[in-house]
Amino acid sequence: xxxxxxxxxxxxxxxxxxxxxxxxxxxxxxxxxxxxxxxxxxxxxxxxxxxxxxxxxxxxxxxxxxxxxxxxxxxxxxxxxxxxxxxxxxxxxxxxxxxxxxxxxxxxxxxxxxxxxxxxxxxxxxxxxxxxxxxxxxxxxxxxxx
Numbered sequence: 718x719x720x721x722x723x724x725x726x727x728x729x730x731x732x733x734x735x736x737x738x739x740x741x742x743x744x745x746x747x748x749x750x751x752x753x754x755x756x757x758x759x760x761x762x763x764x765x766x767x768x769x770x771x772x773x774x775x776x777x778x779x780x781x782x783x784x785x786x787x788x789x790x791x792x793x794x795x796x797x798x799x800x801x802x803x804x805x806x807x808x809x810x811x812x813x814x815x816x817x818x819x820x821x822x823x824x825x826x827x828x829x830x831x832x833x834x835x836x837x838x839x840x841x842x843x844x845x846x847x848x849x850x851x852x853x854x855x856x857x858x859x860x861x862x863x
Contacts, residue, residue, distance in 0.1 A: 722760040723747035729764055733771040734779060746781060753785050757792050757824060766791055794821055806830050 718726075720743075727743040730736065750758050766787045770779055777783070789795050793802055796819070803818045811826040822830065 718747070718750055718756075718758050718760060718763070720744070720747050722763075723750060726760060726763045726767065729767050730779060733767070746784075749781050749785065750788075754788055754792065754794070755821070757794070757827075758788055762791055763788065793827070802827070802830055809833060 723746055724740075724743045727746055728738055731738045750763075763784075766784065767779075770783070770787065790798075793799070799821050800818045802822055803812065803816055803820070806812045806822055806826050806829075807814055807816065809830070811829045812822060816822075821827070
């Protein structure tokens with residue numbers, strides 16, 4: 718993410734909680750994003766996290782730490798997500814078998830895996846629509862005597 722995008726992000730945050738827009742604070746946020754998210758963050762993802770946070774009233778102040786945690790969740794950079802993603806990427810052949818399960822996937826492998834997941838989800842949704850609505854067993858009247 719470029720610095721001008723970080724300034725736009727910080728402007729969106731400051732519009733929501735009335736904090737003072739300051740160039741030095743935006744630079745600090747930019748360094749934190751680059752250091753912690755390793756070039757994986759896009760402005761669209763960041764703005765989505767900010768919008769989701771401010772959609773509901775909260776008692777806590779929106780900090781860099783909260784933002785980075787939410788972004789790690791969104792980008793699947795939490796330790797459990799990394800282990801799951803690396804294991805699946807190895808099985809699908811997106812990374813070498815020697816890739817450490819504690820190290821996040823390279824960006825290209827993560828994008829391939831996201832595409833794979835999207836195609837599987839689309840296929841599952843298509844079958845769910847074709848098969849009709851799911852009916853609870855409690856709603857069935859098969860073999861019941863009244």
